[in-house]
Amino acid sequence: MKQQGAVENKCESFIITIIIYYIFFVLRSKGGDFINAELDCYRALVGFLSEVLGDDTEIILHDVTDLEHSVVAISKTNLSGRKLGAPVTNLMLKMLKEGRSKNKSYITNYEGVAKDGTVLRSSTFFIRNTQDDIIGMLCINSDYRKMERVIAYLSQFVGVQRPIEKKKEKPPAVEHLSPSIEDLAKESIKEIVGGVNIPPERMSQEERIEIIEKLNENGIFLLKGIVSIVAQELCTSEASIYRYLSKVKKVQES
Numbered sequence: 001m002k003q004q005g006a007v008e009n010k011c012e013s014f015i016i017t018i019i020i021y022y023i024f025f026v027l028r029s030k031g032g033d034f035i036n037a038e039l040d041c042y043r044a045l046v047g048f049l050s051e052v053l054g055d056d057t058e059i060i061l062h063d064v065t066d067l068e069h070s071v072v073a074i075s076k077t078n079l080s081g082r083k084l085g086a087p088v089t090n091l092m093l094k095m096l097k098e099g100r101s102k103n104k105s106y107i108t109n110y111e112g113v114a115k116d117g118t119v120l121r122s123s124t125f126f127i128r129n130t131q132d133d134i135i136g137m138l139c140i141n142s143d144y145r146k147m148e149r150v151i152a153y154l155s156q157f158v159g160v161q162r163p164i165e166k167k168k169e170k171p172p173a174v175e176h177l178s179p180s181i182e183d184l185a186k187e188s189i190k191e192i193v194g195g196v197n198i199p200p201e202r203m204s205q206e207e208r209i210e211i212i213e214k215l216n217e218n219g220i221f222l223l224k225g226i227v228s229i230v231a232q233e234l235c236t237s238e239a240s241i242y243r244y245l246s247k248v249k250k251v252q253e254s
């Protein structure tokens with residue numbers, strides 16, 4: 001009887017553990033109400049800034065302790081098409097990988113591109129803990145197209161010609177506001193492969209290693225589960241991606 005009771009207690013403990021893991025990981029991946037306690041005070045700031053800045057501005061709070069599901073709060077105005085549980089952006093991954101954010105409190109007025117191609121003016125504030133580690137990011141993305149149309153109309157109305165700007169090549173997008181890690185991986189690979197001008201299925205091993213090296217520099221492999229997506233996009237196996245990544249790291253360490 002004692003042995004039976006002990007077995008029942010173990011089974012009960014095991015079931016409770018499974019339930020806890022299910023609640024945390026499954027609901028978190030679906031944008032559940034889990035958030036780092038140190039970031040909780042910033043949640044109200046998302047709604048406040050959204051009401052102050054209006055309908056053409058999106059406010060997003062990221063928890064970088066969970067890069068794959070970093071979006072933990074988002075304003076009612078949604079310009080990027082992301083939802084709760086969406087991943088961190090390519091720019092943030094690159095900054096975290098390179099450590100470029102160590103001496104910065106924020107970055108402002110850079111270009112962000114939503115999945116539908118909308119170009120936004122973006123700014124990010126880094127949230128740190130008492131050890132000065134970045135634990136979150138508060139991001140502001142603004143759509144200035146209405147303002148530009150108003151300026152153009154007023155200039156025409158008062159008879160003022162806007163200065164003619166010299167034609168410049170459009171710089172590459174700084175930040176992709178991807179709604180999922182699949183989209184983030186595809187956009188990152190597309191950006192790099194576009195410069196090579198060779199379709200993935202025709203790439204040599206050396207060319208694939210070069211792509212892996214650039215993806216690693218951009219911090220894409222900080223994301224869990226990203227290897228299978230990269231393998232699919234580069235038309236190769238997961239084992240090959242791990243092998244290429246190992247070679248890249250050995251060269252960097254030597």
